[in-house]
Amino acid sequence: MQKSDNQTKYYKLMEYLKGEILLGRIRPGEQIPSENMLAEKLSLSRHTVRKAISMLVNEGYLYTEHGRGTYCMDRSKKRNDSRNIGVITTYISEYIFPKVIQGIDSVLSGNGYSIMLKNTNNNTEKEALCLEDVLQKNIEGLIIEPTKSALFSNNLQYYEALDKHQIPYIFIHGYYQKLESKSHVLLDDAKGMYSAVEYLTGLGHKKIVGIFKADDIQGLERHKGYARAISEAGLPYNPDQVIWFHTEDREVKPYNVIRQMIENKSGVDAIACYNDEIAFRVYELLNSLGVKVPEDISITGFDDSYFSANCPVRITSVSHPKEKLGEAAAELLLEMLKDNDYLDNPVQKIIVPELIIKESCIKR
Amino acid sequence: MQKSDNQTKYYKLMEYLKGEILLGRIRPGEQIPSENMLAEKLSLSRHTVRKAISMLVNEGYLYTEHGRGTYCMDRSKKRNDSRNIGVITTYISEYIFPKVIQGIDSVLSGNGYSIMLKNTNNNTEKEALCLEDVLQKNIEGLIIEPTKSALFSNNLQYYEALDKHQIPYIFIHGYYQKLESKSHVLLDDAKGMYSAVEYLTGLGHKKIVGIFKADDIQGLERHKGYARAISEAGLPYNPDQVIWFHTEDREVKPYNVIRQMIENKSGVDAIACYNDEIAFRVYELLNSLGVKVPEDISITGFDDSYFSANCPVRITSVSHPKEKLGEAAAELLLEMLKDNDYLDNPVQKIIVPELIIKESCIKR
Known part of the structure; x- marks a missing residue:
């Protein structure tokens, strides 16, 4: 009309x-x-x-x-009686997200809350729409995974509005610049990647390629862990061995670069991947190029997901607590709901992941 | 207190x-x-x-x-302006459910709706709590997968209440006795299983075991398709070759019976399984008993899920539209929301699945 x-x-x-x-x-x-x-x-x-x-x-x-x-x-009274909690994640049905959401739901529904589920598809404009929407709904609190947390957020005004309306929120997986002091449940991504790369250097690998996501804070942190492990092993940090990708080129960039490295016979010993999905696809690519894992090249993943378990060569990975992370976020949010001074008492939980050794790496 | x-x-x-x-x-x-x-x-x-x-x-x-x-x-005006839709499924994070929910969400959020997500864990009392809860919330409509649809529902009063309050709802996957005429989106489960068992008889298999879920209508329908295919092939229907399991014994019953059949050398040719998850676990069991799939025994699954794709022997399965089924349910519900006479105009969609032939069956 x-x-x-x-x-x-x-x-x-x-x-x-x-x-x-x-x-x-x-x-x-x-x-x-x-x-x-x-x-x-x-x-x-x-x-x-x-x-x-x-x-x-x-x-x-x-x-x-x-x-x-x-x-x-x-509108605060209505909101505070609603027994609704907003849950905004980047994805719903993919990768580890169903389990994280399951963990959130099990704690919240066990406490008489309903979850209002939204996803941003890792798109900043869609995040704005989601936040605008939850501000209009009656929700008592919000669990949110930031979208492209490494970029400066254009949506800070919505987070400020949540504070003004006294709607507690807790970040999972990452947080935005300027919101570092807010409540969150994170993995220690740097330590996790450090443990994987330290393991690779310990196996005698010298030329270790790292693949990292450039637009979320997990990517930056995992890169930090990579750089530290490389340096502590006395290896040179070579920018040509570091592949940065973005949400938009995630399905192309890492594989094009790896393919070129293989074709140029760059003598890669190992590839430390941002996560299991990347590691799985790197495995498939190497396989198609006739390169054997782990005999020719060792690879590591991150998140200990079904991609690691279902790869023909099970991929050595870094643990991610999935349901447990969702449960922890929900439990902390419930505490915040009871705390009138939650803005002055942010709750921050950092989970230290562990290396899970499987079949994708061998000694050189 | x-x-x-x-x-x-x-x-x-x-x-x-x-x-x-x-x-x-x-x-x-x-x-x-x-x-x-x-x-x-x-x-x-x-x-x-x-x-x-x-x-x-x-x-x-x-x-x-x-x-x-x-x-x-x-409370109807408030409800009708809420732009909230309730979504109740049996499970959230497992099997094909994340994809079904993703399909529902993509259509609803694309139309400016938020979803309020709940799961029953396939437990009838939990379904009652979920329904009670959505009746208290401001929702405009409901997409619901019934819990143990083959049993007589104790929760009919809540469905009647949804009608009285003019809150449209649509069933997915199944429906309850007495609510057959309500709106729903289903698979033609009988035809799906028929196509799998007809394929097995066509391959020359005689002794075909069927494994079915007794407490949901999909199980009863799939059994119908099995019985028809057996009969049309001129084979005797032998109750000893039909294994019925329930939600509660689903992790034990099918495998105990199959194990016994193998140990008794019952001469099983093929096993038509209720779904891919069962088929995958049957594969693992047979493998552990030294029985080869498909050389010794052919197996079929249902739902064409990652269990079928990731089994070392990829399992021949019956298609399930997953996201598409979720999308269809959401689209039909949106139509119902616009129709003041939706109670007199139920929308019913039956999707006919197809057999997806992979590696788990061979000719005898």
Whole structure:
């Protein structure tokens, strides 16, 4: 339906005011300017202003006290009785995510909560939509996996709004710059990758390629662990042996570079992969090129997932607690819900993963 | 906290009245008996009755018109603006469920809806809790996989309540007795299993064992397809070759019986399994007993899942559309939401699966 110009005007004003309320810029109980003032200030007709305001009254964002004015509704009570928790992850059905979500659900539903599930597909604009949406819903708290946590977030205003509305949230897997001090449950990604690369150097490997994700903080941390293990083994850090990929080129970049290295006979001893999915696909590529794992090249993964278990050569990997991580996040969030000062008492849990030695590495 | 007897009394009354409202026995707009009448009828103090009622007023289930009486709130408007859809499945993180949920979510979130996710763990009491819970939440519709659909449901009252409250719901995978005429998206399970067993008889197999789940309708339907294929091939139907298992003994029963058959040298030619997970575990068992698949015994699965793909001998299976089934259910539910007469116009979609021939069967 084509909207007439007038419809657009009141609708835009309505959306603008709703946004200001959701972002906490108009506070609960705060009086908004009178219809006359708004009309004058924004060069709109009183009719347009009245229509926008009456829609927001209907939707429960504003209330009018007769003869006094229009005020921002305090939606916190409704929210705090909702027994709903928002859960936003990058993916739902893939890789380790079903198990993480299962862990979250088992604790929350066991405590009488329902989960409202959303995924960002690791897309920043979609994350904005998800956050906007949970701010409109009645949720008591939020468990969120950041989207491209290594990039500077454009969505900080939504996180600030969660704080203003006193909706506790907890990050899993990573966090954004400027939000390091917020509650989170993470793996010690640097230590995890360190243990894998230290194992490879201990097996006598010299030329160890590392594949890392550039747009999330796990990738940066895992790279740190790689660099430290290389350095402690007295090996030179060679930037040409480090492959950085992004969400967008994740299905192409790592394999093109590895293929070229093999074709150029670069003498690669081992490949330490960002995660098991990458390691599995690297295995398939090497296999197709006639390179044997582990006889010719050792490989390691990360997350100890079904990709590691189901590879014809089971892939040595770094543990990820999956359900347990989800459970821990849910339990910590439940504690935050009980703590009126949760903003001053962030809960932070770092899980140290372990190397799980399987069949994909041998001594040189 | 130990509740005093008085607390218990008002709380019980509150829960009772809330239950009557949720189950649609007290209708929106209906006046409830006066405090005096309730107190007298239930031999409670007026104080107790007043407390229960005031809690329900606070929670938005009742409203009081001064000097006239207390009425049941019409919660339908709030519900219909919520943009929330409930999704109840038996499991979340296992087997084909992540993909089905992903399909549901992609359609619903693409249409501006949020999903509220719950799982029953295939437990009837847990299903009751889930249904009670979604009746209390603001949801516009519900996608539900029945729990033990072959047993007579004790939870029919909740489904009736959904109808009374005009909350459309659609079954996936199965439905309950007495609710056959409701909206649903199913596989043609009988045809699917028929195609697998017809294939086995065509390969010259005579003694074909069937393993079926007794407590869901998919199991009964798949058994029908088995029986028809056996009969059409001119083979005798032998009850000793049919293994029925339940949710509770699913990890023990099928394998104990198969093990005994092998140890007794019963001359089994082939095993048609309820699903891929069973087929995979049957493969592992046969392997451990030194029986070769497919040389000694052919096996078939159902659902064309990762269990079929990742078995060392890839298992011939019957297709399941997974994401596509989830998408179809979500799309049909969206249509129902637009149809004021959805109760008179149930939407029913039956997907005919196909046999996917892989490596687990050979000619005798």
